[in-house]
Amino acid sequence: MATAVSIAAEREHYLNKEYGIRSWLLTTDHKRIALLYLASITFFFFIGGFFALLIRLELLTPAGDLVQADTYNKLFTMHGVIMVFFFLIPAVPAVLGNFLVPLMIGARDLAFPKINLLSWYCYIAGGILVLHAMLTGGLDTGWTFYTPFSTAFSNTAVVEAGLGVFINGFSSILTGLNFIVTIHRMRAPGLTWSRLPLFLWSHYATSVIMLLGTPVIAITLVLVVLERAFHLGIFDPTRGGDPLLFQHLFWFYSHPAVYIMILPSMGVVSEIVTCFSRKRVFGYYFVAMASIGIAVIGFFVWAHHMFVAGMSLYAALIFSILSYLVAVPSAIKVFNWTATLYKGSVSFSTPMLYAFGFIGLFTMGGLTGLFLAALGIDVHVTDTYFVVAHFHYIMVGGTVMGYLGGMHYWWPKISGRLYPESWGRLAALIVFLGFNLTFFPQFILGYLGMPRRYWQYPPEFQVLNVLSTAGSTILAVGYLLPMVYFLWSMRYGKLADDNPWNAAGLEWKTTSPPPTFNFEETPVVTWEAYNYNELPALEEVRVER
Amino acid sequence: MSEHILSSKLYWTIWAVLICLTGITAWVSTVDLGPLNTVVALLIASGKALLVVLIFMHVKYTSEKLTRVVIISALFWLLILLGLSLTDYFIRRPGLAGGA
Amino acid sequence: MSDSPAPLALEHTPGLQHHFADMEQQRNASSLGMWIFLGTEIMFFGGMFLAYLVYRMWYFNEFAAGSRTLNLPIGAVNTAVLICSSLTVALSVRAAQLGKRMLLVTLLVLTILFGLVFLGVKAYEWNEKFTEHHVPGYSFHFKQESTEKPVDQGRAQIFFSLYFAMTGMHALHMIIGVGIFGVITWMAWRGRFTPEYHTPVEIAGLYWHFVDIVWIYLFPLLYLIDRRPHG
Amino acid sequence: MFDNFPLWPVRASTTAGSVDALYIFLVLLSAFMSVAIFIMITIFALRYRRRAGREAEQIDGSNVLEFTWSIVPLAIFMVIFVWGARIFFLERTPPRGAAEIYVVAKQWMWKLQHEEGQREINELHVPVGRDVRMIMTSQDVIHSFYVPAFRIKQDVIPGRYTTAWFRATRPGTYHLFCAEYCGTQHSGMIGQVVVMEPAQYQAWLTGGAASGSMAANGQSMFLQLGCNTCHRFDTQGRGPDLVGLFGNKVQLEDGRTIAADENYIRESILNPSAKLVSGFKPIMPVFQGLVSEEQLTALVAYVKSLTPQASGAAGSPSLISPGKQPQEPKE
C-alpha cells in the first residue's frame, strides 16, 4: 500500500495542478471553489465564535460590566448574522456539497462552473459589506432585523449589513441552482434516482429551499433598506404599515432556512452511519423522502415564531399544528439511523463519534422544538433562553457536529492526507461535553424566565450562566483542536488511500485527491447505493491506525 | 436537435391576441362590474401570461416535463406564501379584533 | 450518445464546455437552469405581491384613489410595447433556429429598442410622479379628489411605495434584460449562433418573456384597481 | 424543595399550573424518547461493534416499522398540539368583567395606568384573585410584556392594541420583563408586579395620588378636544352617539359590520375615515399626531365607560344623558 500511495502523491491532482493566486481566485473547479469556501467560512466561524465568547463572558456576572449595552447588542447581532448567513447556511452545502456533488454523481464538474465561482464572490462581497458594517457602527437589530426598530430606530449600519446579507443570498441561490441542475442533468449512466446517495437527496431538498425561500428574504431586505432610506411606510405603523408583515416575510425564509442548515448535515450523517456500520441504510426510500418532506412542509410553519407577536388566533393554531407535521420526517430519520446500526459492524472512528453526537443532540434540540410549537408553552418560553438553547442544540449540536463529522470523513479525499485519529476522537469528546455544559443550563434558564438578548440579568440566574460560560470555553478548545490538526495533517499527515474507509459511493472511486476533472473516464453505475455487502471492512480500519 | 420550430404566423397571431386583450382589460376596467372587475382583470392577465408561457416560451411544445414541474412548483410556493399569510390577515385587520 | 465522453474529440464542437458530455446535455442544463431561476424570480416578486395584497385589502380606498392617478393610456401603450418586444424575441429565437443571421440581428435590435422605449416611458411616468409629489418621502402629498371619501396620506403613500418598489424592480429587470440582449446581439452579429447552437438566445428569451409576464400582472394590479365611473 | 435550584418559576397565576403541567409532561416524554434512543444507539453500537470475522448483516428496511414510527409520533404530536392549543385559548380569552390596566410601552419603560387613575412606572400593583386584563400599546418599537410567574407574554406593538390577561393567585413581588428586543436598554426595561391581598390593594389604591379615574381623564380630554361638539348624547349630533358603542356591532358605510373593540375606537379617533359609520359624513377630523398614546388610552377608556348602565368603577355615570334609562348590561 505504501508504494501505491507514494505514486499517488506524485500524480497530478486538483491541488497541485496549478499554483499561484490566480489559479485559485479564478478557478472554476468545484473542488477548489469548495476550498475557497472552506477557508472563508472557517474565518467567519471563528469571528462569530469570538463574539460568542464575549457574549458568554459578559453574562458571567449579572451586572452589565464587561461591555456597554450597545456593544452587547451588537455582539449578539453580529454573532447571529455571521453564524447563520456566513457560516451555517453555506457550511455543508458550499464546502462539502460543492466538493462532493459532482464526485458523487460521477460528473466532471457542476453544471455551471462559472456561476459556482460567482456564488463565492457574492459570498465574499456580502461578507466584506457585513464586516465593514461591523467595523463602522456595527449592527444592533438582532439577526431578525425586526421592524420598526430596524427601519426607524436603530442608528447602526442597517442598510449596509442588509445589503451584505442580500448579496450573500445570491450565493445561496446560485449554489442551489447549480446543485439542482447538476443532479437532474449530469448523473453518470446508471445512477438512477433510487441509487442516489442520501447526501445528494438532502442537498437536492436543501437546494429547493434555497431557491424558493432566499428570494423572499432578498426582497424583504430590499424593502427594509428602502424603508429606511425613503420612509416608504410599508412596515411603519405610524404610516399605516404593518410591522408583522415584515415578520411574515422574514420567517417565510428564515424558518425554511433552518432546514437549509440541518438537511445537508443530515445527509452527511446518513453517509457516515452507513459507512461505519458497514450497512445499507435502513429504509433508504423513507430517509430520502423525509428530506423532500422536510423541505416542502418546512415552508408551511413559519409563523410559529410569531405566536405572541399579535397574529390572529386562528393563524397561530394553524401554524402550530403544521409545525408538528414537519417533525414527523425528522423523527423518521432519527429512527432509521438508529435502526441502521442494528446488526451492523460499528466502528468508533472520529466521524462516527460526531455522527452519534449529531443524532443525540439533534434529537434533544428537535424535541425541545416540540415544546416551542405547543402554543401554551411557547407563550411562556418564547424570547427566552429556552429558545436560545433549542436552536443551539440543533444548529451547533446538530449541524456543526455533522459538518465536523463530514470534514473528518472526507478529509482524506479532500487533502489526500489522514488526520490523527486519536486527536480526532479527543476533540469530538471535548466538543460534546463542552457543548452540553454550555447549552443545557440554558433550557432551565429559559423556563425560569430569563429573556434572551439581555445584557444584564437578575442575580438569581447567575449560577446557570456561569456553568454556560464555563462550557463555552471548553467548546472553544474543542473547535480549535480540529483546526490545528487539520492544518498539521496537510503537511505531516499520513498519505491517504483512494478509499481509506472502504466506503461506498462514487467519490471514493477516484483518486485522493481527485484529478481536476474528477474521473479518468465517466463511471458507469451498476449497483445500488450503499452496497456494503460488496465492500468488506478494511483490515486497517478495523484496527486502530 | 429535437427542436420544434413554430411558424411565424402563429407568433403574430398570439401577438395580436395579446394586444387585443390589453385593450380589453383597459376598457373593461372602466365598466362597473362590482367586485367582478378585479376578477376579470386577473383572469385576462392570467390568460395573457398563459399564452406567453405556452407559445412564446415554447412550454406547449417542449417534451420536457421538468419545465412544467418547475413552473407549477414555483406557483405553488407563491400560493403558500400568499395563502398562509392570509390566514392571519383575513382575520386580523387594522382596528379589528381577532389578533390578541 | 451520452455515455463516456472522449475529452479530446470534444474540443472541436464549438460552444461545448468541457464538463458536459454533449450539446444536448448542455442545452438541457442551461434551459433548466433558466427555468429554475425564473422560479426564484416568482418568489422574489412574490414578497411584494404579498405586501400589495395585504394593503390593498386593508386600504382599498387609498389604493383605488392612488391607482386612478396613474396614467391609464400610457400604461396600456407601454404594455403593448412590451408585448411587441416579446414578439420580436420569440421571432428572434425562430430566426436563430433557422440560422438566419441578419434577421436574428434585426429582431434582437428591435427587442432592445422596444425595451428602451418601455424604460423611457416609465421614466416619463416616474417624472410625473415627482412633479405631483407622489414619490414616497418627506415631500409626499396626495391631493384629494373632491368627490370621494377622504384619503389617508400614510396609506396612500403605501400605495405609491409599492408602485415604485414593484415597477422599480421590474425596470431593473428590464435594464438587465437590455444588457443581456446587447451581448446576445453582439454574439449574433459575430455569427456565433447556428441552428445547432443558439442556447443563449433561447434562455435570454425566456428571461425576457418572464419580465414581460410580470408586467402583464403589474399593469392591472397597479393601474386598474378601480377605474369604474364614480357618481 | 426547589428553592435553591428551581426548575420553574413561582406559580402565581391561574394559568401557570396548566402551563407547567404540559411542560412536565413534555419533559418526561422527551426524556423518555431521548433516553430510549440513546440506549438503543449504545446497545447497538456496543453489541455490534466491529470485530474481526463478523460481517454486518444487510437489512433493507421494514415498511411496518416505518409506518409505526411515523404514525405513533404523529399521534403523540397531535395530543401535544391540542393540549397546547387549549392552554393558549385560555390565555387568550379574557374573562368578562376583568379589571383593566392600560399599558403604554416605550423605549425603555413601562407606563401603566389603572382604571381608577393610578399611574405607575415599571411597577404594577394588582390584587390577588381578581381577573386583570391589560390593554397595551407601544409608543415606538415592539416590546413584549412578560411576567414569568404568570406564564404570560404578549408583544406590545405600536399602532394598535394587544391584550393579555391573568388572575394572580399568590401575593408577592414578581419580575416584569420586556421580552422583545427593543434597543440599547432592552435588558433594563424591567420592573415588577406586586400582587397584594385585596384589602392591602384597596389601601394602596386609596393611598396613591390618583389624578382622577382614567374615564374621568378621558372625559376632560373629550371636552378639551371638542369631541362633544359633534358627539352629543342625544341623536342631534353630527357624529354618532357614543353611548353603548363599546362591545357592540357597528354598521359601516361600505356595508360591513364590525365589532367595536378597543382597536376600533382607537382607529376611529386617529383615522376616522378608515371606517365610516353608516349614515354619517366623513367630517370628523384626524387626531393622528394630536394626541399622545396616554391621552388616547384615556379617551378610549372614556368611550368604553359610556355604557347605558355604568359598569363598575370605570363608569362615568355623570355623563349619561338624562332620558336614557339604565338597562341591563347585555354581557
Ligand code: HEA
Ligand atoms: C437548524 C436549525 C433548526 C431546526 C432543524 C429546527 C427545528 C424545529 N424547530 Fe426551531 N428554531 C431554530 C432553529 C431550528 N429549529 C432557530 C434558529 C430558532 C430561533 C430563531 C430566533 O428567534 O432567533 C428556532 C425557533 C423555533 C420556534 C419559535 C420559538 C420562539 O421564538 O417562540 C419554534 C416554535 O415552534 C421552533 C420549533 C421547531 C420544530 C418543531 C422543529 C422540528 O423540525 C424538530 C423536529 C425534530 C424532532 C422532533 C426530533 C426527532 C424526533 C424524534 C426522535 C421523534 C420522537 C419523538 C416523539 C414521539 C415525541 N423552533
Ligand code: HEA
Ligand atoms: C450557526 C449558528 C450558531 C453557532 C455555531 C453559535 C455558537 C455559539 N453561540 Fe450562538 N447564536 C446564534 C447562532 C449560533 N451560535 C444565533 C442565530 C443567535 C441569536 C442572535 C440574536 O439574538 O439575534 C445566537 C445567540 C447566542 C446567545 C444569546 C445571546 C443573547 O440572546 O443575549 C448566546 C449566549 O450564550 C450564544 C452563545 C453561543 C456559543 C457559546 C457558541 C459556541 O458554540 C461558539 C463556539 C466557538 C468558538 C468559541 C470559536 C473558537 C474560537 C476561538 C477560541 C478563537 C478566538 C477568536 C479569534 C482569534 C478571532 N449565542
Ligand code: CUA
Ligand atoms: Cu422593550 Cu425590550
Ligand SMILES: [Cu+2]
Ligand atoms: Cu422555525
